[in-house]
Amino acid sequence: MVAAATAPSEKVKIQLRGLVKTFWSNGNPVEVLNGVDLDIFSGENLAVVGASGVGKSTLLHILGTLERPTGGQLLWEGHDVFTLDDQKLAAFRNRKIGFVFQFHHLLPEFNSLENVMMPALIARLPRPQAQERAEAILVRVGLKERLRHRVSTLSGGEQQRVAVARALVLEPEVLLADEPTGNLDPRSGARVQEMILELNRERGLTSIIVTHNRDLAQALDRQITLIDGKAVILQGV
Numbered sequence: 001m002v003a004a005a006t007a008p009s010e011k012v013k014i015q016l017r018g019l020v021k022t023f024w025s026n027g028n029p030v031e032v033l034n035g036v037d038l039d040i041f042s043g044e045n046l047a048v049v050g051a052s053g054v055g056k057s058t059l060l061h062i063l064g065t066l067e068r069p070t071g072g073q074l075l076w077e078g079h080d081v082f083t084l085d086d087q088k089l090a091a092f093r094n095r096k097i098g099f100v101f102q103f104h105h106l107l108p109e110f111n112s113l114e115n116v117m118m119p120a121l122i123a124r125l126p127r128p129q130a131q132e133r134a135e136a137i138l139v140r141v142g143l144k145e146r147l148r149h150r151v152s153t154l155s156g157g158e159q160q161r162v163a164v165a166r167a168l169v170l171e172p173e174v175l176l177a178d179e180p181t182g183n184l185d186p187r188s189g190a191r192v193q194e195m196i197l198e199l200n201r202e203r204g205l206t207s208i209i210v211t212h213n214r215d216l217a218q219a220l221d222r223q224i225t226l227i228d229g230k231a232v233i234l235q236g237v
C-alpha cells in the first residue's frame with residue numbers, strides 16, 4: 001500500500017487561462033483544447049485522466065512548454081512564459097521542468113547513466129557532479145545493476161525507469177509525466193509511484209501525471225479529465 005500524498009499548499013504555481021490548441025489536418029482544423037482554465041497548486045500531485053485522443057498529451061506538452069498554444073496563456077508564478085523566445089523558453093524548461101514522455105525518447109545507443117546525465121551536462125553541471133546525481137537517481141529507481149547497460153538492451157519497464165530518472169536528475173520544481181507507469185509491471189509501477197510521492201513529501205515536487213493507472217490516479221491529490229476540450233475536475237477541490 002502506498003502512503004497518501006500530503007495535502008497541496010494553497011499557493012498557485014501554474015495557471016492555464018483560456019488555453020486553446022488547434023491542429024490542422026488536411027486543411028481542416030482539429031480543435032483539441034478549447035479554452036482550458038485550471039489552477040495548479042505548488043506541491044500538489046495532479047492526475048490527468050481521460051479517453052484516448054482527447055488531448056491529454058497535447059495539454060502536457062503545452063504545460064511543459066514543448067509546444068506553444070494557439071491561444072490563451074500559461075502563467076508560471078504569474079509570468080506568461082510563452083512571451084519568452086525559444087532560447088529563453090528552453091533554458092526555463094531545462095531548469096524548472098522534468099518531462100517523462102509517453103514513448104520515453106531515450107537515446108538507445110547510450111547507456112542508462114549517459115542518458116540520465118544528459119540534462120545535467122546540458123545545464124553545464126561539472127561531469128563528476130552530473131554523474132553522481134545520475135547514479136543516485138538511477139539507484140533510487142532500482143537500476144543500480146543497469147548503470148552501464150545500453151538502453152536498447154533494457155526491457156520496456158527498465159527503459160521507462162531510466163526516463164523517470166532522467167526527468168528528475170536536475171531536481172525540477174515540476175514533474176510532467178505522460179503514462180509513466182504505462183509500460184511497467186505492477187511492482188515497478190508502484191515503485192515509480194512511491195518515488196514521486198516521496199519527492200513530493202521531501203521537497204514539495206509538483207507533479208502532473210497523465211495516467212490510465214487507477215491506483216496511481218487515486219494516490220494523487222486531484223484528478224482532472226478533458227471533456228469537449230475543457231478541463232473538468234473529477235476528484236479533489
Ligand SMILES: Nc1ncnc2c1ncn2[C@@H]1O[C@H](COP(=O)(O)OP(=O)(O)O)[C@@H](O)[C@H]1O
Nearest residue numbers: 023024025030032051052053054055056057058
Ligand atoms: N501534431 C498534430 N497534428 C495533428 N493532429 C494532432 C497532432 N497531435 C495531436 N493531434 C490530434 O489531437 C488529438 C489529441 O491528441 P493527444 O493529445 O495525443 O491525445 P491523448 O494524449 O489524450 O490520447 C488527437 O485527435 C490527435 O490525433
Ligand SMILES: [Mg+2]
Nearest residue numbers: 056057102178
Ligand atoms: Mg497521449
